[in-house]
Amino acid sequence: MINFNYNIPTRVFFGKDQIKVLAKEIKKYGSKVLLTYGGGSIKRTGIYDTVIQILKDNNISYWELGGIEPNPRITSVKEGVKICRENDIDFILAVGGGSTIDCSKVIGAAFYYEGDPWDLVSGKSRIENVLPVGTILTLSATGSEMDAGAVISNLETKEKLGCGHPGMFPKFSILDPTYTFTVPANQTAAGTADIMSHIFEVYFNKTEGAYLQNRMAEALLKTCIKYGPIAYKEPENYEARANIMWASSLAINGLLTYGKETNWSVHGMEHELSAFYDITHGVGLAILTPSWMKHVLDDSTVNYFVDYGVNVWDLDKDGDKFEIANAAIDKTREFFTSLGIPSTLTEVGINCENLEIMAKAAVRRGSLGNFKPLKAEDVLSIFEASL
Amino acid sequence: MINFNYNIPTRVFFGKDQIKVLAKEIKKYGSKVLLTYGGGSIKRTGIYDTVIQILKDNNISYWELGGIEPNPRITSVKEGVKICRENDIDFILAVGGGSTIDCSKVIGAAFYYEGDPWDLVSGKSRIENVLPVGTILTLSATGSEMDAGAVISNLETKEKLGCGHPGMFPKFSILDPTYTFTVPANQTAAGTADIMSHIFEVYFNKTEGAYLQNRMAEALLKTCIKYGPIAYKEPENYEARANIMWASSLAINGLLTYGKETNWSVHGMEHELSAFYDITHGVGLAILTPSWMKHVLDDSTVNYFVDYGVNVWDLDKDGDKFEIANAAIDKTREFFTSLGIPSTLTEVGINCENLEIMAKAAVRRGSLGNFKPLKAEDVLSIFEASL
Numbered sequence: 129m130i131n132f133n134y135n136i137p138t139r140v141f142f143g144k145d146q147i148k149v150l151a152k153e154i155k156k157y158g159s160k161v162l163l164t165y166g167g168g169s170i171k172r173t174g175i176y177d178t179v180i181q182i183l184k185d186n187n188i189s190y191w192e193l194g195g196i197e198p199n200p201r202i203t204s205v206k207e208g209v210k211i212c213r214e215n216d217i218d219f220i221l222a223v224g225g226g227s228t229i230d231c232s233k234v235i236g237a238a239f240y241y242e243g244d245p246w247d248l249v250s251g252k253s254r255i256e257n258v259l260p261v262g263t264i265l266t267l268s269a270t271g272s273e274m275d276a277g278a279v280i281s282n283l284e285t286k287e288k289l290g291c292g293h294p295g296m297f298p299k300f301s302i303l304d305p306t307y308t309f310t311v312p313a314n315q316t317a318a319g320t321a322d323i324m325s326h327i328f329e330v331y332f333n334k335t336e337g338a339y340l341q342n343r344m345a346e347a348l349l350k351t352c353i354k355y356g357p358i359a360y361k362e363p364e365n366y367e368a369r370a371n372i373m374w375a376s377s378l379a380i381n382g383l384l385t386y387g388k389e390t391n392w393s394v395h396g397m398e399h400e401l402s403a404f405y406d407i408t409h410g411v412g413l414a415i416l417t418p419s420w421m422k423h424v425l426d427d428s429t430v431n432y433f434v435d436y437g438v439n440v441w442d443l444d445k446d447g448d449k450f451e452i453a454n455a456a457i458d459k460t461r462e463f464f465t466s467l468g469i470p471s472t473l474t475e476v477g478i479n480c481e482n483l484e485i486m487a488k489a490a491v492r493r494g495s496l497g498n499f500k501p502l503k504a505e506d507v508l509s510i511f512e513a514s515l
Numbered sequence: 516m517i518n519f520n521y522n523i524p525t526r527v528f529f530g531k532d533q534i535k536v537l538a539k540e541i542k543k544y545g546s547k548v549l550l551t552y553g554g555g556s557i558k559r560t561g562i563y564d565t566v567i568q569i570l571k572d573n574n575i576s577y578w579e580l581g582g583i584e585p586n587p588r589i590t591s592v593k594e595g596v597k598i599c600r601e602n603d604i605d606f607i608l609a610v611g612g613g614s615t616i617d618c619s620k621v622i623g624a625a626f627y628y629e630g631d632p633w634d635l636v637s638g639k640s641r642i643e644n645v646l647p648v649g650t651i652l653t654l655s656a657t658g659s660e661m662d663a664g665a666v667i668s669n670l671e672t673k674e675k676l677g678c679g680h681p682g683m684f685p686k687f688s689i690l691d692p693t694y695t696f697t698v699p700a701n702q703t704a705a706g707t708a709d710i711m712s713h714i715f716e717v718y719f720n721k722t723e724g725a726y727l728q729n730r731m732a733e734a735l736l737k738t739c740i741k742y743g744p745i746a747y748k749e750p751e752n753y754e755a756r757a758n759i760m761w762a763s764s765l766a767i768n769g770l771l772t773y774g775k776e777t778n779w780s781v782h783g784m785e786h787e788l789s790a791f792y793d794i795t796h797g798v799g800l801a802i803l804t805p806s807w808m809k810h811v812l813d814d815s816t817v818n819y820f821v822d823y824g825v826n827v828w829d830l831d832k833d834g835d836k837f838e839i840a841n842a843a844i845d846k847t848r849e850f851f852t853s854l855g856i857p858s859t860l861t862e863v864g865i866n867c868e869n870l871e872i873m874a875k876a877a878v879r880r881g882s883l884g885n886f887k888p889l890k891a892e893d894v895l896s897i898f899e900a901s902l
Binding site for chain 2: 129130131132133134135136137138139140141142143144145146336337339340343344346347348350351354355366367370371374375378383386387
């Protein structure tokens with residue numbers, strides 16, 4: 129276990145009707161709010177009306193930025209910054225899933241930066257300060273509601289990159305599982321795959337002695353495996369939505385990472401697919417993950433896959449190591465397929481055309497991952513195996 | 516899963532040499548420090564000298580309160596309050612285990628209270644404000660380094676009671692596993708039992724749908740079961756000390772409790788033993804726990820014990836339910852015995868003399884626990900079964 133500094137300052141209000149804390153929480157930080165949201169589902173479900181009513185009842189001024197894209201774009205960030213500056217906004221309330229929240233975090237950071245906001249995402253300039261952000265989560269997936277990171281796409285440069293800053297931790301997040309009852313089955317599936325991928329990225333890791341973290345990761349994986357299919361089939365099952373929602377936050381808020389030297393693999397590859405083809409992030413992850421697992425499976429990693437198979441999938445621990453490992457990987461693919469997620473890139477419209485360009489782009493900041501570091505040729509090989 | 520408000524503000528600096536952050540962290544909150552510690556082991560190990568040197572090098576004034584008892588007493592609290600008031604102390608630095616930290620928290624609370632500090636512990640008066648507390652942990656057990664509670668004993672009234680307030684969360688805790696290398700084997704064992712008991716208190720719980728929390732609890736129990744015996748036999752095993760140390764904090768910082776309706780059982784019983792006989796808390800818990808488990812095992816609880824047996828002790832899930840449950844309870848007793856912990860009250864000098872008085876006192880605030888609520892006669896029966 130390596131040294132770590134634990135600090136998760138986000139306050140989470142979890143459960144039914146927790147929206148009641150909204151006005152009081154906002155007023156701790158500001159009085160002029162930028163309300164951000166995505167394609168308008170919050171208007172259909174009534175959450176929008178509820179929020180507006182609360183803001184009005186409490187004399188909180190607000191401006192709106194709707195239409196934030198599923199892979200949120202730097203153009204939306206710029207639009208948000210403009211509204212914030214023109215109206216002296218002092219708080220951003222993100223109502224939606226990870227895309228809306230990520231966009232809001234970077235609006236908050238770019239508000240304090242005079243140059244091109246893309247500089248903060250690309251790493252050309254450092255984030256120094258961030259407007260306070262609060263969230264009302266409507267989709268369990270990215271965990272952005274309780275972490276300090278954001279991922280933004282740039283259609284011009286065909287890039288999708290992540291950035292982070294402690295100021296990007298939401299001040300509070302309202303997690304009401306009933307707000308995810310209307311999430312369609314395919315998005316529920318993709319969200320579950322995204323959560324599991326966050327766990328895989330830190331679970332398959334060679335840091336020695338991080339036993340506690342590994343058992344916690346398995347606890348969360350088992351939660352996704354139990355409740356993903358239930359939420360997929362019974363969208364209004366509170367127990368399933370609640371377990372998935374809380375798992376989404378804990379998967380990436382630091383709990384599984386503290387004490388480990390982490391360096392992600394599959395997200396870096398998937399970001400290239402999303403950047404080029406604008407596919408659903410969770411779907412891209414679900415397609416790539418089993419191929420990645422097969423690619424990195426060798427004598428030096430097999431024991432990690434045995435732990436995974438035995439502890440998560442309840443496989444018999446007495447078999448041949450590689451058989452257990454391969455069975456666990458097959459179980460992973462079968463699980464995603466059972467949720468209706470495509471299992472090949474071809475199915476989502478990606479052919480061999482840009483694979484090499486994307487593979488090279490994936491390693492632009494150096495090789496991917498530290499479980500088994502991936503070079504461009506490894507990424508290409510994983511892409512090809514996923515066609 | 517029930518509603519919850521998540522808020523764990525303590526910053527944790529975990530790992531070797533994290534003491535380097537001490538001065539900077541203290542200076543965020545104050546400049547006149549009350550340094551608290553227990554029986555002097557920190558002087559033998561050199562931690563005391565290190566801390567004093569850091570305080571001096573950084574021009575931080577300090578006063579000392581040493582000799583805090585293993586079951587910290589209200590008399591020590593009063594002594595601490597006196598020093599704080601006479602010297603305008605603005606920060607309390609607790610260097611030690613849960614006793615020193617608990618005592619420091621209540622000193623911090625009583626500093627702002629004009630009446631008898633015992634009022635705050637007994638619940639006669641409410642805690643309104645608390646001096647900021649930071650900790651340097653030297654014993655993994657109570658989890659006080661990352662929670663907002665404290666337990667104080669009153670020898671006059673023969674009471675040992677708990678109290679809490681959000682202000683009692685330590686502002687920071689320095690968790691360096693090497694600081695626990697010198698903890699004697701018997702205290703390592705008792706600490707492990709204490710951690711496990713915190714987990715049991717919330718794991719054996721009938722809140723429906725808290726699947727994620729139960730799997731997390733099992734992750735921590737497995738950590739204790741794997742590393743308790745290693746730390747017991749190899750005191751300088753960093754991996755074991757690190758896993759146990761982080762488990763001690765996560766067991767009680769809220770992570771396992773959020774989403775559950777909790778109401779503890781065994782701690783309430785044990786506090787009576789400690790209050791009457793001043794025995795080691797973890798030893799009392801280890802003696803009572805298996806007897807409590809046997810007492811509450813019935814048709815309504817057997818499935819919880821089956822989960823425990825199968826998921827934690829790796830018992831065959833296809834056997835008879837009650838056989839699995841009883842085997843899991845036996846495993847629990849054997850585990851504590853393997854760590855050299857006495858298995859009967861008789862061994863720690865407690866006979867049948869005061870059992871009835873203690874049983875009645877244990878339920879002074881109402882029946883104990885909600886897994887299977889215990890009345891005085893239940894407590895008595897558990898005490899008698901533990902003789």
